[in-house]
Amino acid sequence: MKVTVDQDRCVASGQCVVAAMEVFDQRDEDGVVVLLDPEPRAERAEDVRHAAAVCPALAIAIED
Amino acid sequence: MAPGDGEQLLSYPIPSDTALGPPAEWARLRQRCPVAKVALPSGDEASLLTRYDDVKQVLSDPRFTRLLNADDAARVSDSESGGVFNSAMAQSLPQGGEGHQRWRRMVARWFTAKRMSALRPGIEAMAERLIDAMLEHGHPADLKAHLAFPLPVWVICDLLGVPDSDRDRFAHWSDTLLNLTRYQQSEVDAAQAEFADYMAAHVAAKRTGPGEDLLSELITATGPGGHRMSDAELVATGQALLVAGHETTANMIGKMTAMLLADRRHWERLLADRSLVRTAVEEALRFDANPGFGMPRYIGEDTEVADTLLPRGTTVVCSMAAANRDETAFEGAGELALDRSPNPHLAFGAGAHSCLGQALARTELQATLDVLLRRLPTLELAVPAAELRRLEGLAVGGLRELPVRW
Ligand code: HEM
Ligand code: SF4
Numbered sequence: 001m002k003v004t005v006d007q008d009r010c011v012a013s014g015q016c017v018v019a020a021m022e023v024f025d026q027r028d029e030d031g032v033v034v035l036l037d038p039e040p041r042a043e044r045a046e047d048v049r050h051a052a053a054v055c056p057a058l059a060i061a062i063e064d
Numbered sequence: 065m066a067p068g069d070g071e072q073l074l075s076y077p078i079p080s081d082t083a084l085g086p087p088a089e090w091a092r093l094r095q096r097c098p099v100a101k102v103a104l105p106s107g108d109e110a111s112l113l114t115r116y117d118d119v120k121q122v123l124s125d126p127r128f129t130r131l132l133n134a135d136d137a138a139r140v141s142d143s144e145s146g147g148v149f150n151s152a153m154a155q156s157l158p159q160g161g162e163g164h165q166r167w168r169r170m171v172a173r174w175f176t177a178k179r180m181s182a183l184r185p186g187i188e189a190m191a192e193r194l195i196d197a198m199l200e201h202g203h204p205a206d207l208k209a210h211l212a213f214p215l216p217v218w219v220i221c222d223l224l225g226v227p228d229s230d231r232d233r234f235a236h237w238s239d240t241l242l243n244l245t246r247y248q249q250s251e252v253d254a255a256q257a258e259f260a261d262y263m264a265a266h267v268a269a270k271r272t273g274p275g276e277d278l279l280s281e282l283i284t285a286t287g288p289g290g291h292r293m294s295d296a297e298l299v300a301t302g303q304a305l306l307v308a309g310h311e312t313t314a315n316m317i318g319k320m321t322a323m324l325l326a327d328r329r330h331w332e333r334l335l336a337d338r339s340l341v342r343t344a345v346e347e348a349l350r351f352d353a354n355p356g357f358g359m360p361r362y363i364g365e366d367t368e369v370a371d372t373l374l375p376r377g378t379t380v381v382c383s384m385a386a387a388n389r390d391e392t393a394f395e396g397a398g399e400l401a402l403d404r405s406p407n408p409h410l411a412f413g414a415g416a417h418s419c420l421g422q423a424l425a426r427t428e429l430q431a432t433l434d435v436l437l438r439r440l441p442t443l444e445l446a447v448p449a450a451e452l453r454r455l456e457g458l459a460v461g462g463l464r465e466l467p468v469r470w
Contacts, residue, residue, distance in 0.1 A: 011168070011416060014177035014423040019406075021177075029285075031172035053406040056418040058124060 001045050002063040005035045009059040016055055020047035024060075033059060076102035076112060076381065077357060083452035083463055084323055086353035090114055090386040098370040102381065108138035110360065110379040114386035116393035116410070118370050122382055124415035128361035130159050137362045138379035157304050168420055170287040171301060174223065174278045175420060180427045183219075187428055190218050191435040199439075203469035204446035211432065212317035212466070216310045219428060224302050225270060225277030233262070238310040242460060259306075263299040278305075309421045315455070315462025316425070317432050320348035322466055323400060324433075326449035333402060335441050338434070344402040345429045350388045350409035351400050354454055356461035358383040359413060384410040440470045 003023065005016075012031030016024035023044060025034045040048050052060040080087040093100050093114045100112040113119050122128050158164040173179075191211065198210035217235045221227075226234060240247050240255035247255075267279060274280035279302065282293050293301070324330045324344070334340055359382045366376050374380065388409045391397045412419035419425065436443060445452075446467035453464045 009416075011418050011420075012172035012175065013412075013418065014175070014180065017177035026176045026178070028176070029173055030169040030287075031176045032169070050406045053408045056412060056414050056422070057416070058414075 001040055001042070001048065003035060003038050003040060003048055004061045004063075005033045006057075006059045006061070007032050009057045011057045011059075013056050016051035016060060019051035019054065020044060023048055024051060073101055073103045073109070074112070076104055076110070080353065080454075082450065083454050084319070084326060084353060084449065086385070086389055090383070090389060094386065094390055099372040099374070104138055104140050104381075106139040108140075108379070110138045110381050111374060112358075112381050112383060113369065114383050114390075115370065116387040116390035119382045119384055119387035119410055120414050122361055122369060122380060123359065123384075123410070123413050123418070126160070126416060127365065127367065128363050128380065130359075130361060130417060134362055134364065134377070136377040138360070140357070140360060157300055165416070166287050166289070166291055167297070167301075170282060170285060170291075170293065171278070171305075171420060173285070174281070175423050177423060180423045183424070184427055184431055186222065187215075187219060187431040188435055190215055191432050192439070195435060195439050204467050205469070207321060207466040207468045208314070208318045208463060209465065211436075212321070213314045215317065215432060216313035216428060217306075219313075219424070220306050220309050223278050223305065223424075224266070225275045225279055226266065230262075233258075234306060235310075238306050241307055242311050246457070259303065260299060263302045264295065266302070267295050267298045305421070308419075309424065311460040311462070313421075313425050313428050315460055316349065316352065316429060318463045318466045319352050319354065319461075320345065320429060320433065321436065321443075321468075322445070322449070322452060322463060323348055323351060325443065325445045325468070327400075328444060330400060330402060331437075331443065334433070334437055338437060340402050341430055341433050341437070343405050343407065345426060345433060346407040346409065347400055347402055347404050348429070349411035350394070350404070350407055352411060352461075353385055353389070354461040354463075355385045355411065357381070358385070384413065442470045443468055444470070 010033045012026060014026055014031065016033060017026055023035070023037045023040050025036050026032065027034055049062065052062050078087040078089050093112065098113065098115045098118055100114070102110055102112045104110055113122060158167050194211045194214055198205050198207070201210065214235065217238060218231055221231050221234055237255045237259040240252055270280050271283055274283065279298060282298060282301065286292055324334065334344060361380050361382065363374055363378050363380065364376055367374050388394070388411065389397045412422040446469045452466070455462045455464055
């Protein structure tokens with residue numbers, strides 16, 4: 001699984017961090033998403049898909 | 065619906081028979097009339113969107129602006145502005161473009177997931193204190209007045225570094241600014257002026273004696289391009305957070321609790337399995353059939369939604385609550401499923417304007433529910449659910465009161 005994030009679209013909701021904190025973080029200064037792991041292991045795939053589904057900004061894209 | 069097919073213009077908002085349930089009309093509109101011509105309280109015409117995909121598309125598309133001051137934009141009502149986001153707040157903050165994004169990014173530092181984990185124990189302690197006072201009062205009690213209404217004001221006062229002794233004044237200002245039906249215009253103007261004066265003095269005090277709060281941090285922070293917030297922006301930010309974050313959350317605490325108690329099997333399931341609190345909160349947000357007006361948007365060019373042409377100059381109203389009940393997006397959309405996951409509901413909107421305070425709202429709702437389950441496991445409605453009444457007015461949807469016993 002390959003993950004990309006669009007920092008320009010991100011609205012700093014923090015939903016991705018709650019869903020998959022090993023894969024996503026937020027910058028301290030503005031809450032914008034930081035991708036910690038662009039190729040998460042298979043056991044994290046479900047959490048990452050969850051994050052993408054609930055992102056209010058459609059800022060997370062997944063490629064299998 | 066094809067234009068001119070003779071169907072009568074629907075009045076919006078659409079009334080519902082019950083306090084917690086959706087109007088029957090929603091299902092028909094989603095199926096047969098995804099772009100419905102409606103008459104707003106002002107008499108002006110708008111296009112109502114009720115399908116999940118359409119609402120999400122429009123809210124995520126920056127060409128649909130929140131600026132309803134174009135000459136040909138529909139007015140929501142003659143007297144009332146029709147929503148928090150179009151009244152006090154809309155006048156005080158940048159509504160679109162770069163200025164808006166810059167403002168959001170500067171304020172968002174205070175709403176990260178990490179920050180929320182740090183705030184949570186304090187919020188739980190506030191809920192404990194309010195529940196103690198409610199227990200002292202004895203039952204039946206109005207959970208809205210005792211818990212749901214004060215809690216979010218306390219949280220916002222803390223955020224802004226406002227002393228506990230001024231919480232009641234904040235509650236009053238917030239209540240007045242949003243209730244144009246209950247207060248005279250002169251009272252609203254007076255509250256607005258008092259609040260602005262208070263905030264100006266408060267910002268000045270924070271400049272000389274900063275604390276551990278959002279305003280103090282914003283005073284020294286530099287945003288994109290080295291931007292620093294002016295006093296006017298700081299005052300407007302305080303106002304925006306109060307106006308956007310108080311009544312919305314207060315009413316949602318009330319509605320969530322009411323939904324979970326209306327069929328007490330939900331409450332019992334949560335008592336048996338507290339790990340469901342997080343998903344239960346999301347589901348209550350999705351299931352809320354009474355969130356207020358919805359989000360109006362204006363389009364300055366011809367465009368298409370749901371294969372229907374929207375001519376330039378159209379005002380659309382996005383009903384997130386109707387979208388949240390769309391069967392094509394949520395399996396068993398008409399059922400409250402406490403373990404629904406993922407739950408990509410639109411209660412906080414979507415796109416560039418989606419709720420800035422959503423992480424805080426979630427934290428407040430989760431903390432309140434956790435504390436209620438712990439402290440008042442025997443909680444129940446003190447009136448039949450059918451006797452619960454909706455708030456009057458357009459601004460924020462909620463219950464007038466929530467009588468409970470335990
Ligand atoms: C359950 C409670 C809440 C609900 C249902 C809610 C809902 C919403 C919605 C639907 C919007 C989108 C407006 C639009 O698209 O035009 C919004 C915006 C906003 N909300 Fe919330 N909100 C809640 C709580 C809060 C809290 C606690 C705060 C902060 C203390 C807050 C601050 C804001 C702000 C500042 C905006 C404007 C964002 C912008 O224009 O970029 N909200 N809210
Ligand atoms: S869920 Fe989306 S909007 Fe929220 S922080 Fe993550 S990327 Fe940004």
